[in-house]
Amino acid sequence: MQKLDFLEAGITFIHVANSQLLWDLQRFWQVENVDNFVFSSDGKILHPLKDSLFIGDLGSNIDLNDIFKRQIYKILLAHLDEQSLQQLYRLDSQIKAAVTDVIFTGNLPIQLNQDWAVDRLIKYLEPSVDTVNVTTPYDIINSVLEVMGQLNDKRLPIFSNPMNYLDLAQLRTIAAEVMTQQRSIVFFEKARDEYLTYKLMGGVKMIYIDADFVAFDENRPMI
Template sequence: MKKLTIYPYSPFDIDSGMTIFESKNSTFIWQLSRFLSGEDINIAILSENNKILKVSKETRYIGDVTTVPDFNKIFGKQIAEILVKHCDNDLIQKIQVTDFSLKNSILQVIFDNDLPLEIAESFDVLKLLKYLELSIENIKCESVYDIIEYVIDIANRLADNSLYVFINARYYLSDEQIISLGNEAKIKNVSILLVSLTLSSVIHEITTDDVVTYFIDGDFVDFRSDGQK
């Protein structure tokens, strides 16, 4: 379980499922959004098991979802690494032999034409896989619900335990949809965080086994149910 610590409040627990974080204070939400996007801003600390985490590595910042996000930008850095994990030793050896053959052919062209060139001798399977232009399957998302549901599905299939951060996505979701997505995220062991600015002065709480709601009002007062404190 990850914890988001924001002075002077008690740490906010962020587990698998859906966590909603709302505030009426626009400056607070803006600063928190910047922090969660990986910017070096000292407003909070993200931790797990008493170890401070590097936000840029531990979160997948989706941001505002008024447009369908580029899923390859979100997951692109890890898909090759995950593919390699599923390759057995025999396949890795075949790829290495292919790499050696290709390099020999290129070296022959260099020598035959007396070109002042050289190539790397090291074998890097991740670089080779870039040649394949791996990408996330393209599907049609027609709503914010579809986007979050697809992110949950991809994260589960890639076994990615990052924290997925959406900004103002709650505006586009009904309570029933949030409960449904929270349940799916909990089952698939995915952590979804919805951060939103609200005009309300009171908490609109959706709290189930799969959904937790936090609310900071315009005067920076922390509201959460007794079971969350």
């Protein structure tokens, strides 16, 4: 098994010549149970679905609210103090009392769940990500990184085919930003001739996997 080391702070490009291997690698981050792949950090086995965030192709329909839904609920619940919880409990009781009154008045064959669950109330409010207008693939990457920082989301963000949509200046800017944030991100690409053009950028590491599944780290074979 070959080991691929990601930068601790910066962009790790993984260029794959074999189409099936590229598909398998990307699928691993989405379904987890793909043979012959392991995700680890400091010798600890990690779970792709829990410890990474696979965004996919920047040209696809990317919904930040769907991506961060669970994190939004989690951080909101964590920030509720005792006073806020008491206020929400009173409001929840008032809502249930009003609906119960309608049921009794109309003699309706309906009953309500009277259990108090703040998480259900938060979901009912449908909180969403507050971001600037996202109009370009570059905006998507920046928004993902910004929201992850604000939510203290430590997952590894993974993008596919970014250089179909980014220019070199944008790549340099992203590399500088993630180095400043001390964050690691991964870009998957189908191998292309021009990958050497940006292999020497600061904050960018290149891993090339040839058609025979041999991996080269910055043009050096990885044993």
